[in-house]
Amino acid sequence: MNIRTLCLGILYLKEATGYEINKLVSEGEFSHFIEASYGSIYPALNKLTDEGLLTWHEEAHPGKPARKVYAITDEGRAAFAEFIQETPKADLFKSEFLFTCLYADLLPPDHLRLIIEGQMEHLQAGLDHLTQAKGLCDRRGTQFAIGYGIAMKEAALKYLQENYDQAVRTELRGGENYDEDCSPSNSADASTVITAS
Amino acid sequence: MNIRTLCLGILYLKEATGYEINKLVSEGEFSHFIEASYGSIYPALNKLTDEGLLTWHEEAHPGKPARKVYAITDEGRAAFAEFIQETPKADLFKSEFLFTCLYADLLPPDHLRLIIEGQMEHLQAGLDHLTQAKGLCDRRGTQFAIGYGIAMKEAALKYLQENYDQAVRTELRGGENYDEDCSPSNSADASTVITAS
């Protein structure tokens, strides 16, 4: 999915400026499964306007920069409705954190600890953020998507909490005592049921 | 993280051909948190070789194409060890599935059902795959990373299972009372709160 479609979709929900769209996708309720930056948003908005899928009007607030508030047109709605019928592409997940964990045995123990703790903090911050967003939002689709994100992050955090000790000790690392039982998440661990939300 | 570092990391673990690296990242044990394709892997391998971080030797199997088996050099190991000390960048997650779910109210009910079922199948396939890979692998770092992936996918699948009915009925969609012009921008529609889980 390209940034054009993304902008169209957001503007399907509400009017917004490029600046606001950037906020939504980089910090807001969409940030956990979407990526975009100014350099792609502004050109996309211009292009969509040229194609007649968007319109905008200027809002002047004295003493502040003029805002170009974009709104979707009927053509825009039609184009988006068509796109959304397509089968969604597979999810994409990239994690430098996990990649780094593969090589935990090359890391000074303290460094590994810091990395894992950093990841846990990221996850917790994301969770707080999503939980808050969920309380504020009223659309069911959005709540569903946020709930999904919360479930995933909770599971990841829980995994790290449960495996923190093993990971930070020599367990994860090669360790002098390369001893048996390395299963970090023992297969059928009493997989404590996660109640999402 | 770029493809060069990725190749270096994989070759840190074992020798491989470009073809094999592609398999590892697109189907193998790394596939759940890494992305790469031929078009980036082969050039990366060549460049790394030019820089002295890799070597290769040809393996000829009669009747089959010659294989260029790459191995990491000492310089390569050093370069990689240095990279791995850096603080990993934040995880990236992109989901067209979740994006589509935001607009569930634009979708024919059957289509929404298919999409959710498709996602569940993807998750289940990924889980089977990871579970199998975990059984085969012996490195703790790898097991840790796989365990993390399993935890996330399990949570996502569970979330969908628990919310499937609500989602596929009119619950997720606007509902019968919301059917006409579906003005998405009206702020305060009667928002029935979905209790995720």
Add this chain to the structure above:
DNA sequence: GCTCACATGTAATAAGTTACATGATTTC
């Protein structure tokens, strides 16, 4: 006879990121 798996590689293209340029107001 066809398609799939093995195997390497290139080139055109698409796409988006980073950094820059500009500028006012508010908060520390």
Add this chain to the structure above:
DNA sequence: GAAATCATGTAACTTATTACATGTGAGC
């Protein structure tokens, strides 16, 4: 006085994807 927030936009650059080019052997 400095930094952050609001606000829009461009251009150079990096990066990777897609499609193509080539060829064999095995299985259906």
